Amino acid sequence: MRLLVAEDDASLLQAISEALGKEGFEVDSVGDGADTYFFAAQGIYDLLVLDITMPSMSGLEIVKELRSNAIDTPVLFVTARDTIADRVTGLGIGADDYLVKPFALAELIARVHALLRRSAGEATKRVLAHGAFELDLLSREARYNGCDLNLTMKEFELLEFLIINKGSILTRSQISDRLWGFDTNIGFGILDVHMHNLRKKLAAVSCEDNIKTIRGVGYQFKAEGR
The missing domain is CATH 1.10.10.10 (Winged helix-like DNA-binding domain superfamily/Winged helix DNA-binding domain)
Incomplete structure (x- = not known):
């Protein structure tokens, strides 16, 4: 399975990408919002892991555009925004899950697997x-x-x-x-x-x-x- 990870913090981007790579996923990494949207719009990914605050285009804007163009790739937001209103906004525009920074990589990996199982509609058979x-x-x-x-x-x-x-x-x-x-x-x-x-x-x-x-x-x- 191929995942897209978008995060403007280079060290965190590398850490997430390496952790997911060790889980056996093919991972593409990007640090800019406009580039993220271009890649995501190709419809080739099984899951998007997106930071909300990125240069040129926010994660919220990316998901809004994707959903308006009928691209329903599952989205996991990772962000420092931790208020209830922020979470409601993120989920309301079409994200599937929301993880607040700082987080343990083990939790992120668990959520990625859960979202992929949910999107496949089969929790166990794979x-x-x-x-x-x-x-x-x-x-x-x-x-x-x-x-x-x-x-x-x-x-x-x-x-x-x-x-x-x-x-x-x-x-x-x-x-x-x-x-x-x-x-x-x-x-x-x-x-x-x-x-x-x-x-x-x-x-x-x-x-x-x-x-x-x-x-x-x-x-x-x-x-x-x-």
Whole structure:
């Protein structure tokens, strides 16, 4: 899973990012509000950890804009603002949880896991299912009709992102940013290789037609019943 952490205190940003990285998350870090909104608006993250007070654009403004554009990525605010009114405002504009500074990193990690479980709608199973597909998010194993697909890590992440966004058209930029992050020199050619290999493995179990190429744009995973 990929998370975006936004915090203008560089030392705290590093501490949060490293702690979440040790939990196995892919983490992108940013210290400016406008940059945070740009990254978050791509719709590639499973969770946003946002400071409220940031240069150029506040966390509150970011969440308002995201929600007005139908981007419902879960948001955990981390902030020094600790009044009841501040919390009501943060939750009222669309944030999902609120953590007051100073906090223990262990508590932040626990809240991140709780929000991810809540957004997945499964508190214990940690299995992403769609039709005959089953993706075990802990073991990183993927199956179709009970058959192991034997995916590499990147192929698994690619299939996971496609299924999460089933029915939606994903641009190659969105997929690349999700798999490798914004700070990368990976070209689209590498993405196309992984997509080709994934399709070959899906073809082995006769389900390659689930992935549709949208010429000049990207890819779409067929929603069930379509």
